[in-house]
Amino acid sequence: MLIRRPSNIRPSEITPPHVWHRRREFVQAALAAGLVGAMARGRAAAPAGTKLATRPGSYSTMEKPTPFEQVTNYCNFYEFGTDKEDPSRTAPNSLHPRPWKVAIEGEIRKPGTFDIDDLMQLAPLEERVYRLRCVEAWSAVVPWVGFSFAELIKKIEPTGNAKFVEFTTLADRKQMPGLSSGVLDWPYTEGLRLDEAMHPLTLLTFGLYGEVLPNQNGAPVRVVIPWKYGFKSAKSLVKIRFTDKQPLNSWQKAAPQEYGFYSNVNPTVDHPRWSQATERRLGEDGLFNKRRPTQMFNGYAEQVAQLYAGMDLKKFY
Amino acid sequence: MSAIGNGGTRALPARERSFARGPTVLSAAAFNRLRAVLFVLALVPLARLFVLGFTDRLGANPVEFVMRSLGTWTLVMLCLTLSITPLRWLTGWPWLVRLRRMIGLFCFFYVGLHFTTYIWLDQWFDAASILKDIAKRPYITAGFAAFLLLIPLAATSTNAMVKRIGGRNWQRLHRLVYVIAGLAILHYFWHKAGKNDFSQVSIYAVIVAGLLGARLVHWMRNRRR
Numbered sequence: 293m294l295i296r297r298p299s300n301i302r303p304s305e306i307t308p309p310h311v312w313h314r315r316r317e318f319v320q321a322a323l324a325a326g327l328v329g330a331m332a333r334g335r336a337a338a339p340a341g342t343k344l345a346t347r348p349g350s351y352s353t354m355e356k357p358t359p360f361e362q363v364t365n366y367c368n369f370y371e372f373g374t375d376k377e378d379p380s381r382t383a384p385n386s387l388h389p390r391p392w393k394v395a396i397e398g399e400i401r402k403p404g405t406f407d408i409d410d411l412m413q414l415a416p417l418e419e420r421v422y423r424l425r426c427v428e429a430w431s432a433v434v435p436w437v438g439f440s441f442a443e444l445i446k447k448i449e450p451t452g453n454a455k456f457v458e459f460t461t462l463a464d465r466k467q468m469p470g471l472s473s474g475v476l477d478w479p480y481t482e483g484l485r486l487d488e489a490m491h492p493l494t495l496l497t498f499g500l501y502g503e504v505l506p507n508q509n510g511a512p513v514r515v516v517i518p519w520k521y522g523f524k525s526a527k528s529l530v531k532i533r534f535t536d537k538q539p540l541n542s543w544q545k546a547a548p549q550e551y552g553f554y555s556n557v558n559p560t561v562d563h564p565r566w567s568q569a570t571e572r573r574l575g576e577d578g579l580f581n582k583r584r585p586t587q588m589f590n591g592y593a594e595q596v597a598q599l600y601a602g603m604d605l606k607k608f609y
Numbered sequence: 610m611s612a613i614g615n616g617g618t619r620a621l622p623a624r625e626r627s628f629a630r631g632p633t634v635l636s637a638a639a640f641n642r643l644r645a646v647l648f649v650l651a652l653v654p655l656a657r658l659f660v661l662g663f664t665d666r667l668g669a670n671p672v673e674f675v676m677r678s679l680g681t682w683t684l685v686m687l688c689l690t691l692s693i694t695p696l697r698w699l700t701g702w703p704w705l706v707r708l709r710r711m712i713g714l715f716c717f718f719y720v721g722l723h724f725t726t727y728i729w730l731d732q733w734f735d736a737a738s739i740l741k742d743i744a745k746r747p748y749i750t751a752g753f754a755a756f757l758l759l760i761p762l763a764a765t766s767t768n769a770m771v772k773r774i775g776g777r778n779w780q781r782l783h784r785l786v787y788v789i790a791g792l793a794i795l796h797y798f799w800h801k802a803g804k805n806d807f808s809q810v811s812i813y814a815v816i817v818a819g820l821l822g823a824r825l826v827h828w829m830r831n832r833r834r
Contacts, residue, residue, distance in 0.1 A: 358669075366669035374806045376668070430670050475805045546805055565746050565799070567738065574669040579662065582733045 340384065340506040344499045346437050349418025351493055351595070357421060357501075358432040362575040364506045368426065369527060370475050371461065371468035372508065378470065379508035387467045387528070389505075389512035398534035399454035402447070408512045412498050414447060415439035419502065420495055420516075425557045425590045427521035429583075431571045436516050437499030440492045450486065450534050457489040458482070458539035459515060460531035476542050482526040483539030483553065484517065485599075493518055493595055497525075519592040521555045552609040556600070557590035561609050635704045644708060651715045654682040655722070672730045679723035684793055686716035688816050691790060695823040710766055713786075717763040724756050748799035755792035758785050787824075790817050 357363075369379035372386070392408040417437050425431045463479030465471045471478050488494065495516040498505060505511040510527025517524050523543055533539075543551035550564050559569045570583035577584070589596050600608075635643070658675055661667050667674045693709040696702075732739050742749045762783055765771065771779045794817055797810045 362669040374808070376670075430673070432669075473808065547802075562745075565748060565802075567742070569738075572670060572672065577672075579667070579671045579675065579730055583731075 339390075340504050340511060342504040343502055344417055344437050344504060346417045346419040346499075346502060349420040352419070352421035352435075353423055353433060353591070355421075355423065355433045356576065357435050358573070358575045360501050363432060363434055363500060364509060366432075366574055367508045368428075368522065369470075369508055369510070370473075371463070371470045371478070371480065371528075373470045374473070374475060380506075382469055383507035383511075386469065387462075387507040387511065389507060389528075392512050392530075394513060394529055395531045396444075396448055396533075397531070398458075399451045399536060400534050401449040401451060404448075411444075411496075411513060415443035417498065422493075422495070422516060422518040423590050423592075424516075424518065424522055424525075425571060425586060427523055427551070427555065427563060427568075429566060429568065429571050429586075430574055431586075431590075432574045434516075435501055436495055436497045437502060438495045438497035438516070441494040441496045441515060442490045442492060444496055444532075445486075445490055448534075453536045454534040455486055456535050456538050457484050457486060458531075458533040458535055459484075459526040459529055460533070461526050462528045462530045476546055479530075480526060480542045481539060482515075482524055482541045484524070485538075486534070487599055488517070488596075491596060491599065493592060519557055519589040519596045521557060523551070524555050554600075554605070554608045556596075556605065556609075557586060558588060558605055558609070559586040560588075561606050633701055633703065635702075640704055640707065644711060647708060648711065651686070651712070654678065654719070672726070676723060676726045676731060679719055679726060680797070683716055683719040683723050684797065684813055686712055686719055687786075687790060687793060688813065688820065690716055691786065691817065691820040695820060695827075698823070698827060714763060714766060717759055720756050720759060724753075748796050748802075751792045751799060752796035755789045755796060758789050758792070762786060762789075787821060790821065793817075 365380045366376045367379040368376065369383065372379040372382040390408065394406045394408065394411055395404075396406060397403045416439065418439055419435055419437055421433060421435045423431060424434050459482045461480035461482075462468070463471055484494070495518075497510070497514050497516045498512065500506070500509060505514065510525075510529075513529050514527040515525050515529070524541070538553060541551075541553060543555075544553055557568075562568050568586055571586045572581075572583055587593070632639075658667075658678060662671070662675075690709055690713040693705050693712070697705045728734060728739055732742075743753050744750070762785060765774060765779060765782060774782070794810065794814050797813060798807070801807055801810050
């Protein structure tokens with residue numbers, strides 16, 4: 293008898309009907325956009341809110357997605373200011389996600405610069421409902437749209453020297469008012485081990501809630517690594533570099549005693565200034581709800597624990 | 610000179626008098642009206658939280674929002690309390706000092722709510738977790754210490770208590786507020802340290818430093834005379 297594991301239940305089976313019915317609209321809108329796009333030689337502008345054609349992906353959680361309003365208004369994106377509401381106030385007008393190019397370079401056989409619209413077409417877009425756990429002990433559930441980062445890795449053919457991937461976020465003072473503050477050393481960089489980057493859960497992300505990524509959520513392209521604290525999931529990428537050395541990510545550079553390279557969600561390893569044992573779910577946990585327990589690897593242990601077999605996760609935090 | 614009582618008989622040096630614009634003497638009725646207005650104003654931050662709470666506008670993370678808002682208003686009340694004495698020197702209005710107790714007690718009121726939010730809504734009375742926090746997390750240690758030190762000041766705020774322990778001892782005890790102000794800034798600073806986000810805390814730090822610095826300058830000047 294086939295016993296399906298909970299992590300393989302397709303989101304179509306659990307999505308509330310009113311959201312599920314909107315899928316037709318997504319598809320219709322995407323078809324319309326596709327026709328228009330074809331006429332404009334496939335270079336249609338894609339502002340936030342544009343619907344994307346997606347298919348349900350694997351690995352989706354059955355948990356209730358955090359409302360769109362909260363996912364798009366409670367953001368850490370320091371390039372637009374350090375308050376949670378700064379990015380949603382500033383980014384929609386100041387960031388220009390088209391035209392956009394992403395340099396893909398380093399230890400690969402096919403380096404080059406991708407136009408964002410070409411990058412989006414490398415593989416079919418999937419909807420993946422992932423848990424998101426911020427290092428600040430809050431969490432959300434987000435229906436992302438994208439494809440496994442592994443799809444890109446296949447295309448650009450890493451050499452034998454490629455051991456790590458470094459992600460670089462745009463740092464343009466004209467578009468990002470937060471850069472004038474010295475909160476971090478800009479540009480924002482993040483990194484993964486190559487095997488982490490190749491894990492099918494690692495998502496090259498172009499949208500959420502069936503739409504093009506809102507600017508404040510990292511338009512036009514970001515990564516999402518659901519078993520790591522949110523800051524690992526770099527936004528508004530302009531460069532993806534494959535290297536033989538472990539990259540120094542921005543937060544580790546800023547506060548090495550607080551933030552490490554791995555930054556896997558781990559309820560047993562506390563942040564020096566707060567416990568990571570529990571979390572608050574945005575939009576669900578009100579004033580009078582208790583904190584909920586945080587899961588090892590944010591609930592993705594079954595999929596990713598083997599990546600860290602034999603490693604001391606207290607040392608490699 | 611005494612920091613309590615209204616001290617209205619002291620002759621002001623010419624430099625200080627020159628800043629005075631308003632009344633040096635206020636009628637009892639005018640003073641009571643002013644105090645009533647300030648009392649209501651000081652409750653506005655709390656009323657705002659209730660309004661936001663009942664209209665579901667506390668944002669995605671309501672506990673964090675409420676806790677931070679109450680912390681900020683505690684610090685504002687602390688700064689206002691500390692500004693009374695320099696303001697009195699600057700304006701020469703002796704009656705200002707009679708507003709100080711109320712504002713100081715509002716500081717205690719807001720820190721009480723801030724602390725209650727932490728132990729109740731954030732921690733759900735999980736004593737083990739709270740004790741671990743206080744011992745292990747420097748910013749909570751500093752904040753908790755500031756809260757504890759404020760308790761004796763609030764407890765000795767009544768006229769009867771001032772009389773009981775004597776004006777001089779009372780004043781000595783209440784100098785603790787300088788330590789409390791330092792701890793409060795440290796609490797805020799360490800809270801923001803991990804994110805290198807010092808924009809807000811530096812504003813408060815400059816204000817507190819200015820208010821304490823004014824006392825230092827005043828004290829040195831008086832010593833020279």
